[in-house]
Amino acid sequence: MRSDSTPSATGPRDARLFGGSEGDLSGNPFRADRDRIVASPFFARLGGVTQVISPGGSGLLVHNRLTHSLKVASVARGIVERLCSPTTGSQSLLDKLGGCDADVVEAAALAHDLGHPPFGHLGERVLDRLARQRLGLPDGFEGNAQSYRIVTSTEISGSTVGLDLTAAVRAAMAKYPWTRRTYPSPHVHLMQPTPRGAGVDPEDPAAGSVKFGAYVTELADLRQARVPFDGLLAQWQQTAEASVMDTADDIAYAIHDLEDFHRVGVLQQGTVATELMAWQRDATELRGLDLAALRHTTRRPGRSVELLRRDICRKDGWISDDDAFWSAVEHVRHELVDGLLAAPFDGSVEAEQSVARFSARWTRRLIDAIHVRADPPMRSGHVALGVAQWHEVQVLKFVHHRFVLERPDLALHQRGQARLLGALVEALHAWLVDPAEAVRLPRRLHDLVEMAHAEVRDLTAADYGLADGDFDPTAMARGRAIVDFVAALTDGQAVGLLDALSGRSRQLWTDAFVL
Incomplete structure (x- = not known):
């Protein structure tokens, strides 16, 4: 846990600053936070962690968690600079919500994926299941909570445990400022409607919220980080800076992953066009089908788009609008199908320019549509997108x-x-509980x-x-240590470690993993 357990500052802005380490390169504490995050080995490892396709051995130029984090940080900073410009008139409201600093948002964006395990979201789901069902951890595993744990507990910065980040940056990292089951009380998964991410897995509702921002072990730190926002925000509500980071993450994910799969030829104009245009042509008929019939025929063009429309209406009635949905399908069809996908990517300068224009145009369109709401x-x-966007x-x-x-x-x-992650967790657990091997455990474990x-x-x-x-x-304690250990591996390190533990590797001295 952090050493500065209580804020010593007197003013709201000063309270956002408590924290800081010797040797910082910047006198600005928020920029110092950013520097410490970027210098962390947990940040460097993201270059070897899956975004969608594993970067190890794919032979393809695709985003990994590192390049994704850098782009989220860029988008997030752009959002803050726009919102804080005099022309938007948002600065006064942002101040009332606790502040919105570009350096805070950039640092939080760079740190938001530090806890992502090998193999991206697939690894997150598998580790959560193993943590709860095999290792007996009520909190299970969650990438956002793991990121928060890294910057407050498991990373080492000089003589401190954790990166000793300011309160503002730690609060801005908390997309979901609650624990899985117990904080706040009543818990968010009992609210109607629930905040985004706070819902439960229908197959295991007793497990608590699917998404959450801190394990119980880091709850005291999370509460401390949000002290400067007491009375300004509900316990479950993101800070304005966390809201910016969350929105930037959505924008980067929506745009940049499409770039990847256009480049590698996975996204084909014909198949995407058929799906979108079939829904536009048959929208009235599809609305008349019952849900079971739709789900039974999802392979038929247009059905999946109609299921999306209904899911939006069911989950997000606060913003869903059928006219806006129709216009969104039409705009995406025009920009993506008739635009980016009209010519296969061939690696030429013209093809690269087409991708760059698509990304820049969409990023600017979405950033320009972002606004601040008081309630x-x-x-x-x-901080949210406009209805159309x-x-x-x-x-x-x-x-x-x-x-x-x-x-x-x-x-x-x-x-x-x-299967690899399951076998790796089992092998490490067997090693950890073997009394004959206690002195030869990996020092990190x-x-x-x-x-x-x-x-x-x-x-x-x-x-x-x-x-x-x-x-x-x-x-x-054993279970959490195994999860921490596995979650800190790159994709390649996870493969190499299991090869060694299963006897498939004959190479004794290797840099595939560090024990």
Whole structure:
């Protein structure tokens, strides 16, 4: 945990600053935060972590978690600079919400994916299941909570535990400022409607919220980071800076992943056009179909778009608008199908210029549509896209999901990656509980166990919402250490470590992983 457990400052802005380490290159504490994040080995490892396709061995120029984080930071800074310009008239409202500083937002954006495990979102889901069902961790695993844990607990910066970031940056990292089950009370997953991300997995509702920003072990730090915002924001509401970072993440994801799969030839004009135009042609007929019939015929063009429209209406009634949805489909069809995808990517200067123009045009369009609201709906942050552009982002993300994430060849690799992570966790657990091997444990794993023991020792079953009989601190410390260890690997390190643990590798001294 951080050493500065209480803010010593007197004013609201000063309270956002507490923290700071010797040796910072910048006198601006928020820029110093950014420098410490960029200097962290956890940041460097993101170059070897999946965004959508694993960067190791793909042979393709695709985004990884590092390049994605850099682009989120760029978009986020652009949003703040626009909102804080005199022409928007947003500065006064932002000040009332606790402030919106470009350096804070940039630092939070650079740090927001530090906790992503090997193999991206697939790895996140698998590690969560293993953590809860195999390792007995009530908190399971969540990438945002892991990022927060890294900057406050498991990273080392000089003589401090964690990166000793300012309160403002730590609060800005919290897209979901709650724990999985117990904070705040009543918990967000019991609200109607729930804040975005706070819903439960229908197959395991007792597990708590699917998305959350901190484990119980970091809850005290999260609450401390948000002290400067007491009385300004609800306990579950993002800070304005977190809202900017969250929106920038959505924009970068919606645009830049489409670039990747146009470049590698996965996104084909014909298939995308057929899907979008079929919905436009048959929209009236499709609205008359019952939900079961739609789901049974999703392979037929237009059906998946209609399911998207209905999902938006069901989940996001606060912003859903059928006219805006129609216009979004039309705009995406014009810009993507008739524009970017009209000519296959061939690596030429002209093709690269087409991609660059598409990205710049969409980024500017979306940033220009962002506004600040004093009293946003439950499922929105204070900083949000306009209605038209929000629908456009949903359609862009749909194209990515429908024509990339649902591909059988991607599923083939992901099923193998899921098995790899399961085998790796089992192998590390067996090593950790083997008394004959205690002195030969990897030093990093040993230190993580010691750290987790110290954290859990100060907690109780009630902190996790458990009965006393379900609280096993020793098992939980081991489990959290294994999760911390695995989550800090790159894709390639995870593969190399399992090869060694399973006896498939004959190479003793290797840089594939560091023990």
